[in-house]
Structures are given as C-alpha cells and as structure tokens.
Amino acid sequence: MSQLQVRDLQVTFGGLRAVDGMDFDVAQGEILCLLGPNGAGKSTTLDLICGKTQPTGGSIRFQDTEISRMLEFQRARLGIGRKFQVPSVYKELTVAENLSVARSMKPGIWHALTHPAIRRSSKMQDILDLVGLQDKMGEPAGNLSHGETQWLEIAMLIAQDSRLILMDEPTAGMTIQETERTARIFRSLSANHTLIVVEHDMSFVRTVADRIIVMNQGSKLAEGTIQEIEANEAVKTAYLGH
Amino acid sequence: MNTRLSYDIIGLTLFAGVILFGVPALFSYDGFELNTFSRYLSLAIVSMALALSWGTAGLLNLGQAATFGMGSYAMAMHLKLKASGDGLPDFMGWNNVETLPLIWGPFQSLTFTLLAGLLIPAAVGGLIAIFMFRARIAGVFVAIITLAFLVAFQLLVIEQQGLTGGQNGLTGLAQLVLFGWKIDIYSVSFYYMVGGCLVAALIFGLYLTHSKFGLVLRAIREDAERTRYFGYNVANYQTVIFCISAGLAGWAGMLYALVLEFASPTYMSVSFSLAIVIWCAVGGRESVLAAAVGAILVNLAEGRLSDVFVEGWHMILGVMFLVVVMFMPRGIYGLLVDAGRVLRRKPASTKEALPFDTPLNPKQES
Numbered sequence: 001m002s003q004l005q006v007r008d009l010q011v012t013f014g015g016l017r018a019v020d021g022m023d024f025d026v027a028q029g030e031i032l033c034l035l036g037p038n039g040a041g042k043s044t045t046l047d048l049i050c051g052k053t054q055p056t057g058g059s060i061r062f063q064d065t066e067i068s069r070m071l072e073f074q075r076a077r078l079g080i081g082r083k084f085q086v087p088s089v090y091k092e093l094t095v096a097e098n099l100s101v102a103r104s105m106k107p108g109i110w111h112a113l114t115h116p117a118i119r120r121s122s123k124m125q126d127i128l129d130l131v132g133l134q135d136k137m138g139e140p141a142g143n144l145s146h147g148e149t150q151w152l153e154i155a156m157l158i159a160q161d162s163r164l165i166l167m168d169e170p171t172a173g174m175t176i177q178e179t180e181r182t183a184r185i186f187r188s189l190s191a192n193h194t195l196i197v198v199e200h201d202m203s204f205v206r207t208v209a210d211r212i213i214v215m216n217q218g219s220k221l222a223e224g225t226i227q228e229i230e231a232n233e234a235v236k237t238a239y240l241g242h
Numbered sequence: 243m244n245t246r247l248s249y250d251i252i253g254l255t256l257f258a259g260v261i262l263f264g265v266p267a268l269f270s271y272d273g274f275e276l277n278t279f280s281r282y283l284s285l286a287i288v289s290m291a292l293a294l295s296w297g298t299a300g301l302l303n304l305g306q307a308a309t310f311g312m313g314s315y316a317m318a319m320h321l322k323l324k325a326s327g328d329g330l331p332d333f334m335g336w337n338n339v340e341t342l343p344l345i346w347g348p349f350q351s352l353t354f355t356l357l358a359g360l361l362i363p364a365a366v367g368g369l370i371a372i373f374m375f376r377a378r379i380a381g382v383f384v385a386i387i388t389l390a391f392l393v394a395f396q397l398l399v400i401e402q403q404g405l406t407g408g409q410n411g412l413t414g415l416a417q418l419v420l421f422g423w424k425i426d427i428y429s430v431s432f433y434y435m436v437g438g439c440l441v442a443a444l445i446f447g448l449y450l451t452h453s454k455f456g457l458v459l460r461a462i463r464e465d466a467e468r469t470r471y472f473g474y475n476v477a478n479y480q481t482v483i484f485c486i487s488a489g490l491a492g493w494a495g496m497l498y499a500l501v502l503e504f505a506s507p508t509y510m511s512v513s514f515s516l517a518i519v520i521w522c523a524v525g526g527r528e529s530v531l532a533a534a535v536g537a538i539l540v541n542l543a544e545g546r547l548s549d550v551f552v553e554g555w556h557m558i559l560g561v562m563f564l565v566v567v568m569f570m571p572r573g574i575y576g577l578l579v580d581a582g583r584v585l586r587r588k589p590a591s592t593k594e595a596l597p598f599d600t601p602l603n604p605k606q607e608s
Contacts, residue, residue: 050471109455111454113450
C-alpha cells in the first residue's frame, strides 16, 4: 500500500499550467527523486503536497486521507515535513530553541501554554550529538557558520520526525564531501521516513534515489530506476533538445 | 534552569522590591504622591501587555488604547451607577434618555464589571484578530487595521452621548467598594493594590514568554510561514496572544479609571495609543519587565518635565522615540543585554566546532 497517492494533480497560474495531470505513488520508506529542466514543475509539485499552493484539480491522498484541501499546518500534523531551498532556521532563536520548535508532536496551544520553552530530553541530546552541535545549544542560530546551519536544519527535520519529508535541492551550495555526507544521512533516514527530493546533482541522485520521476512542462515524462531513466530517449530529447 | 529565566526572576524580584517597598518609603508613605505613582503603575500594565503582542509575537497593535478605554469605561459605568443611587446618571438626563439603557443594567454588579472589564476587551481583540490572522494579514497592515479600529471606536464612543457621556466622558464617580473595603485612592493600600496587579501581570507575562507558547510566538515573529510547516496553527497562536494582551489592557484601564476618577474618550485617542508604543519601545519590547519599566520612566519624566516645558513635552517625547528607534532599537533592555554580553565575554574558545563533513557518530549512522 503506497503512503502517498497523487492523481491527476493540476495547478494553473494565470493560464500557465504549472503542473498538469501528475500521477504517482510513493511507498513507505522510499526515496523518490524529481528531476527535470527549469520550470518543469518540480518545486510546485512539492508546494502542492505540503500545502503552500492549492491545486486547481486532482487529488492527493496521504495515508488514505485526502489532503488536497487542507491547510499547511493540518498536513504537517498528519506527518508531512518540508525543507526549503534556502536554509530556514530561526536566526534569533538559540539552537536548543530551534529544536524545541521543531519538536512539534503536540502543536496545540494548550500544550504549549502548560510546558516550558525548552525541555532537556535524551532524544534532543541524541540529535544534538548526531549533528555535533551539543556545545552550541545556547547560541543564537544566526551566529552559526553556514555548515552548522545546515546541520541544525537537518537536526530540526529529525526532531520533527515527519513520516514524509519533502526536500527542495537539499545539496545546493554544498561541497562534494558535504553532499556525500548528506546522502548518507538520507539513506539512514529512509528506514523510518519517506522522502521526495528535488535535485539537480546527478551523482547525489544516483546515490540516494530508489526511483526517479522526470518532469517536463508540468507533467510526467518518464519514471523508473536510474538505469532506466538514463537509457530513456524522451528524457534525452527533453534535456538536450533534439 | 536556563540563564535567561534566572535573570528575569532576579529582575522581577528587584522590580517588585522597588515598587512595593522602595517607592512607598521614598515618598514617606504619602498617599497623594503615591497616587501619582499608581497612575504610572497602571500604565505600566498596558505597556507590558503591548510587549506581549508586539515584542513576543511581532504584532504591532496600535489600537491598544481602544481596549484600554473599554476597561476604563466598564469600571466608570459601575461607579457612575453607584454614584447615581436609584436615579439615572446625570448626563443621561441632559441627553433626554428616559430609562437606563440595557447595556448599563448589568454594571450594577461589581462581579460583572470586573469580568466585563477583562473579557469584553479580550473578546473584541480576539474578534479583530480572528479576521486579521485567518486572512494572514501581517506586518504593517496589522498596525493600520488596529489604528483604524481605534479611530472608529473613539468616534463611536463620542457620538453615543446618551450612552457614554460623549466628549465629556464619565465623571462624578463613586468610590469603589471592594469586598466591603471602600477604596480611598489617596491611601497607601490603594497603591499596594495597583502595585500588586502590576506584579501579578508581570509574573503572568514572564510565565507566557518562558513557556513553549512564547517560544512558538517568537518563531512566528521571525518566520510565520516556516512555523506552519511544523504543524502550528499560526492564526490561533496570534489570536490567543492578541486576546490576552487586550484583556490585560482592559484590566489596566479599570485601574486607570479608578486612579483618575473619571473615564474619557481621550483614553482612546491616537496620541495615547502611540504613547504606549513609545513607552514599550523605550523600555524594550522584547521583555515585559523592560516595557513596564519604560512606561514608568517615560511617565515619570513627563510628570517632571511637562511642568517645565508645557508646550514642548510632545516634542521631547517624539525626539525620545526617534533616538530610541535610531540608536537603540531594542530599548534600554537591549542596551543591558549588550552590556552584559561584553562583560561576560570569555577568551575565545580554542575548541572549534565540527566542520560539516565530520564523520557522524557511527552508531547513529548504521
């Protein structure tokens, strides 16, 4: 049984069909990569799943619940997490506070009113150890280096513990070593999490992807494993233009 | 316990000590001098209420004076009825009102009045908040809408002369009788009551800012969009803090009407509402304690200087605001925090943070 089912998904921006009739399924624990030239609708597809954009047609079912009309926070509560293209940590909050915001299993107001801002827990300590920020707990996130900021964002994704994580170009601006490191974290995450990743870096896609969907002009052009995609004639035409 | 919480507790203890022991001793327990100071203390409550919505959640409410005014009118209506005995309040006769208007009736009851002064402002604030925040209105538009509401509400109060006393407001009030205690506003015990209300409001405010609720609000202030993707219902969080802030402003308004012995539409004027913003900014909007201190300091200065510069006081206030905005945007609180950071600065740590490509803990990675 697939965790996410997308059927005939459509969105129109002022006459432009940004996503046009997308159909795909994602199984529990799978890493799906979305590829395609600029403007193919990859990021828009992620926006539609997490609720940033409302679809004009079609359906999105997550764990047998229709979510395409829900608000962002309702989808997040069901277990859909999102990592944006630009690192988005709260710069004015400390590392520990960032993690506390990300730990949102109980996002209700009453729970928030009756609990302290930061609770030391072994899970939080484990996450901080994992990313090596245990000495920086009280530091405002704005003081972190670029690399540390990325570690913090990954820590926040782990703390949020979403079942489905949507990532938009997670390796943009990373060195080769950092990309490899990130790839390894993704593989370890996929034991408990499903991932949909938009990525341009082919070596990264080769390392992590279980399955690839190539998009072009808002619809699905090809789908399959990395070998199948690389052998696909239609994909070559779309990318190379002949 | 984290350090910021312990600093806040120390700060609050010092503040409460000065307010409850230092100030009365300074004025040698003189009721008339303390009455002026209890006016500042009730204004400190509005200022700290604004710090909750503006400083913590980033919602600049320029209509704070409207909810403050509602509280003051609630209290004044009760006291006016008490002063009128069995008859109608005098101003109603002048306006040809024959019978007591329906909304005045329940204000005979003190319990109703106290609840109304707290809950009506909270409900009105909540209603505006629901419309604004469901529609994801943010930033400067919140300020514009609340300002427009303030102006409209003040006009309404002035226009409804038969109900509100119009431009004159409600004057000639009775003394409040609280649980058989007839409150003399020139007594030391009245000062302690207002001081006690302020300290209680500050404890409540500090509790909120140190709870997860306060943390989520600060996260919303920085990036509301991102916070939604963690599953927080941002509009609800914003609405609740707006309600709480409006309720506290109403409470302060009730105390203010007691101190000045009248309620007037000038409490809901734009200039008064902007003055609250200035007190809050001078003290430091990030801390409820600093905002309260800011209100007391600016009003103290006004009390001393407006005798000397009768016409020029508003100029001085304006210059003060400009200086704060340009040179110390985080107010006195920000200066203290920066000074503390310089004093505590340790020699640079030799231990560098892990670079991004350091191997992970192998146990976690397998």
